Amino acid sequence: MEKIIEAQGIGKSFGDTEALKNISFEVNRGEIFGFIGPDGAGKTTLFRIITTLLLPDAGRMTVMGLDCKTGYRELRRNIGYMPGRFSLYHDLTVEENLNFYATVFGTTVRKNYDLIRDVYSHIEPFRKRLAGKLSGGMKQKLALSCALIHKPGLLVLDEPTTGVDAVSRSEFWEMLNRLREENITIIASTPYMDEAMRCNRVALIQKGQILSVNPPEKIREEFSRKIFSVKSSEKYKLINALRNFPGTATAYPFGDSVHLTFRDNEQDHSLTGYLNSMGISDATISETRAGIEDRFLELMQDK
């Protein structure tokens, strides 16, 4: 399979802080590759190296067969980049922004309209509106349209869904899926674990290091223990009680429930009694499948 990105031993420091440590990974043509990790994990720095905005201190990176350092001119023609911050011109209208990026990349909106239609049609009714006056979700769609307008081979999206409501987020990922069918390779970063499931493969990244690279299903399977979902109407009390229970290995809040693992892996049946004695009577315990977040937390603990 053709490799779009090959990174070997990438390292980058800012003064004393090591932002990236010995990072290696490969991205295949036509996949959606996700980088999942908390803020400050090094995602933005890595993306800036991929987009030729920063040079790595160590290691080698080739993107679409070109070296990031020497081939930057050529690469910049063929990368669509959407930075983490909204980076369009607030004082230009939707249409003017799009036209500007089209001309800068030596193309026109009409030529590549088919590619962006799916995204742009949502905001086209507002094309005379100043970009600064758009809502968060619409800004993202405009930024994506601008990043796509020159039909790049690689689309780099740095936290594209941060600050966007849940519906728009889901819509956004559906659009990315359709773009993939146009043979555009997409790499995206996100702090949201649920979005990881939408990627073909994800890299879990933490403190400048990649913990694991796998398809999301595989990552969930990698979780080594039995995991239980505990629910109660008094969630705060519940999590404190679970953490104090002697048989608990880990207890993390997960949506409306708490994901729990036991010290000796098997379910400790004395838990119900314990919770009752703590004044939580409506707790339900059931075995569940580990999510990506569980695996992420497990990997972080192993470190």
Add this chain to the structure above:
Amino acid sequence: MKRFFGFVKKEFLHIFRDFRTLIILFGIPASQILIFGFVISTDIENAGIAFLDLSKDEISTGISDRICSSGFFSRTADLAGYEEADRVMKSGRAKAVIIFPAGFGREFLSGRQTTISIIADGSEPNTATLITSYASAIISDFNREYTAPGMTAPLPVQPEVRMFYNPGLKSHYMFVPGVITLILILICALMTSITIAREKEFGTMEVLLVSPLKPSQIIIGKVMPYFFLSFINVIVILLLSWLVFDLPVRGSLALLLAETMLYIMMSLSLGILISTFTANMQQAIFISLIGLMLPTILLSGFIFPIENMPKIYDVLSSVLPPRYFIVIIKNLMIKGKSFSYVWKETLILTLMTIVFLGISIRNFKIRLE
């Protein structure tokens, strides 16, 4: 090329969308010219003056009439004695008192040395100096005319003071070129340094960098719109100074405009240069305003003549572009000289422009660090 024009179009849109930019660009220069021209005026007009004529003869009234008909002074009081002089100046009715001693006319006609006392209100030193020098000039004029015909006796030697180019010592002649010089460098350097710093601050530079635009295209694209607008600005300023202050352009207008374009280009390059080493708009504003305004006002010869400066300031000022432009614009506007008088300054400004632009394009970071 299409890329480049797309970029220039975007820059124009930025300027026309932002009301504040337009005010800075057009409002400030016009108001500056008017403010400098009207408020910081060193002319006197109808200054109140009192006379104490103890002689009351043909000569003394002749002199006082001439002083009052000059247009610079108006007679506000005739005093009866010395003791009133103090009172009339304190009340503010007169800025100066002119005193003819008793027997003044007789002494004058007999050819002996005579004196007229001019007492000026020293609490306003500038006005006082102006009044005394204006009045002395009128008196010596009278003196010369009256004694010249028929008199064979040697005349007391009169120092002849004549103001070349600005016979009335009109201050606009000095201020307008200075203000044009100051405003152009401030506005041009400020606007361009802000506009690049703004792209950095809003993160749009990141996207511009990951595009096929070359550094030279970004830089020249930034400069171009401001170049056109500043040029329009200069025409407005010249029109204003002509219509409001009667300031002529004595030399070739085409040459003056060409030199101004050069100076604008130099200022814009300087702004770009500033922006290549500032990270945000605040720094850019600070450096262009503080770093350029004071040296331009103090060291460029705008207000204080460079010849009178200690050697060290002379050397310092030689790196300031406004110093050369002031020479050019004064020569072309007021003295009406030709290019052969300003070629050296023109050459220096051209070299500065090339150096600034060259360093900027070289310094322009093609990456984020």
